[in-house]
Amino acid sequence: MGEPDTTSMDGEESRTEAVVVLDIHPDEFGCRQLEFVSALSNLLEIDASDVLITDYQAGCTIVFLLLPGDAAENLRLALNRQLEDPAVGGFVNEFRVRNAWTANARLRPVMPVTQDKNNSRIFSWVHISDIHFQNPDGKHYAAQGAILKSFLDALPPALKSFSKNPDAVFFTGDVAHSGDPSEYDLAEEFLARLKEILPNQDCQILIVPGNHDVHRPDADRYPDDEKFAQANLKTQLNVVELEANADRAGRFSRLLSRLDNYRNFVKNCTAVSKPEINHEWFFTHRLEKNPFSIGIAGLNSAWRASSDKDRGRLIIGLPQIEKAEDNLNSCNIRVLLAHHPLASDWFCPFDEDYQEKKLKFFDVVVRGHEHRGRSKLVAGPKGKPNPWISGAALYSREERPRGFNICRLNLDKGWLEAVFWYHDDDFNWTLDTSERRNGIYHYTLSTETQRRLGRKRR
Numbered sequence: 001m002g003e004p005d006t007t008s009m010d011g012e013e014s015r016t017e018a019v020v021v022l023d024i025h026p027d028e029f030g031c032r033q034l035e036f037v038s039a040l041s042n043l044l045e046i047d048a049s050d051v052l053i054t055d056y057q058a059g060c061t062i063v064f065l066l067l068p069g070d071a072a073e074n075l076r077l078a079l080n081r082q083l084e085d086p087a088v089g090g091f092v093n094e095f096r097v098r099n100a101w102t103a104n105a106r107l108r109p110v111m112p113v114t115q116d117k118n119n120s121r122i123f124s125w126v127h128i129s130d131i132h133f134q135n136p137d138g139k140h141y142a143a144q145g146a147i148l149k150s151f152l153d154a155l156p157p158a159l160k161s162f163s164k165n166p167d168a169v170f171f172t173g174d175v176a177h178s179g180d181p182s183e184y185d186l187a188e189e190f191l192a193r194l195k196e197i198l199p200n201q202d203c204q205i206l207i208v209p210g211n212h213d214v215h216r217p218d219a220d221r222y223p224d225d226e227k228f229a230q231a232n233l234k235t236q237l238n239v240v241e242l243e244a245n246a247d248r249a250g251r252f253s254r255l256l257s258r259l260d261n262y263r264n265f266v267k268n269c270t271a272v273s274k275p276e277i278n279h280e281w282f283f284t285h286r287l288e289k290n291p292f293s294i295g296i297a298g299l300n301s302a303w304r305a306s307s308d309k310d311r312g313r314l315i316i317g318l319p320q321i322e323k324a325e326d327n328l329n330s331c332n333i334r335v336l337l338a339h340h341p342l343a344s345d346w347f348c349p350f351d352e353d354y355q356e357k358k359l360k361f362f363d364v365v366v367r368g369h370e371h372r373g374r375s376k377l378v379a380g381p382k383g384k385p386n387p388w389i390s391g392a393a394l395y396s397r398e399e400r401p402r403g404f405n406i407c408r409l410n411l412d413k414g415w416l417e418a419v420f421w422y423h424d425d426d427f428n429w430t431l432d433t434s435e436r437r438n439g440i441y442h443y444t445l446s447t448e449t450q451r452r453l454g455r456k457r458r
Helices: 026-031 033-044 071-080 086-095 141-162 181-197 223-232 236-244 251-268 318-328 349-361 447-452
Strands: 015-022 052-058 061-068 097-102 122-128 168-172 204-208 283-289 292-298 333-337 364-366 377-379 387-389 403-410 415-423 429-431 441-444
Touching: 015 071, 026 033, 026 052, 026 061, 033 071, 033 086, 061 071, 086 097, 122 141, 122 283, 141 181, 141 403, 141 415, 141 429, 168 333, 181 204, 181 251, 204 283, 204 292, 223 251, 236 251, 236 318, 236 349, 283 318, 292 318, 318 349, 364 403
Parallel strands: 122 168, 168 204, 292 333, 333 364, 364 387
Antiparallel strands: 015 061, 015 097, 052 061, 122 403, 283 292, 377 387, 403 415, 415 429, 415 441
């Protein structure tokens, strides 16, 4: 077959409809239409008057274009060579081009090319969760060893392909399976091996507890305190009073004792980083990425966990969130680590409502608990402007999916990018390309976050 005829019946050159998706707010695009048209026409080497914007809509920003002749095909070819052509990479970065297609064929999905040759303005991390370490008597002990060995083998090449020198490892709970000290001994050995293979030996390993880190015999030791908590923790003021009277009544300390084995592990494990401010039951920490300050809140969603009937009973509580806000208020980026899905029915209704109102303080939420092998980057609850990253479970039960995540924040551009690796049935670690051909999920951080990073909207 010959080349398609691009002239209309009246002799004029026909036009092809193209759609380009940009990760910028429609209001911003409205102010930059002329700039976009100029940049696109220069890229395609056509006259600016030949680029017709017929409409644009919300949903990121979806731009509908009419392009002359083979300009749409040239756009496809240009996007395909973004990695080796600085001009194309510049256009993709400047307008945060996320995807594009023509009326006839979908073009290759594109992602901004992160300029991180020296890793100087990138903050990146590895996200793991829910290993559930079991001692040799455990049912899944043998499978656990095989899976974790395969993870340690897979991580270096995965890092090499996406984020060469991670600044942190975030472990979002359920380190142990039953909170027994022998399980934490195995966790300590694993984290020492993980620390050895990380290319950046200054990489910080930060951990929060999950419900399986609770040692249930310790929770059962103080039944009167548990009954008191269930009957009397009905408002945030009740939580404040319980913590404030900890030394006087001793009740709060006894309630926290169910996590003593976990806390001793975190305190004594040399591979685990010691946070800047340790509140004993949660922490806040700062990492500097000159000139940026990254604040990390490691919140404890498991301090009220005690049984298989935890749903609807858990509490984060005002003391954790308010102290985290006070400690991290001056940071350019604020990352929240927790085990359970926040603002969900895992929590008491009064605390779920409080979280809904307060979580917008954080720019990124990283959590575990649900054992999703193929994690997704999603918006926060009810349209909150912060991305939530979930899953990353490394549990060894065969019927449970397994995965880990690698994320990077471009502090200059205000982007979050993430790749998700899953463990397939053939015992291989595979990059999840089910929704992105290059496997990279891209999220533009909120306007407020951009402001804190010193990035002004044009």
